[in-house]
Amino acid sequence: MWQHSELEPAELGQKLKQQEIRLAGNAQLKIYGRLTCVSGKRMLKNNRVFFLNEDEAIAQGYRPCGHCMRQAYKKWKDATI
Secondary structure (H helix, E strand, C coil): EHHHHCCHHHHHHHHHHHCCCCCEEECCCEEEEEECHHHCCCCHHHHEEEEEHHHHHHHHEECCCCCCHHHHHHHHHHHHH
């Protein structure tokens, strides 16, 4: 997991290009989603974290976004009820 605020723009670009970053999350809300998510694009840089994959996000205690990852969110929600 990488904090957005701790990455230099060039380093972030390189990680994106090399596909080391595939998902973004909100550290305060503990939600992860796709990099293209409208909800995710609105979050503050200080709250944004990046993940390589879903397994990493889940291991850190994050849940799927209900907007951009509807199937994963539904599966998560059904499992928590």
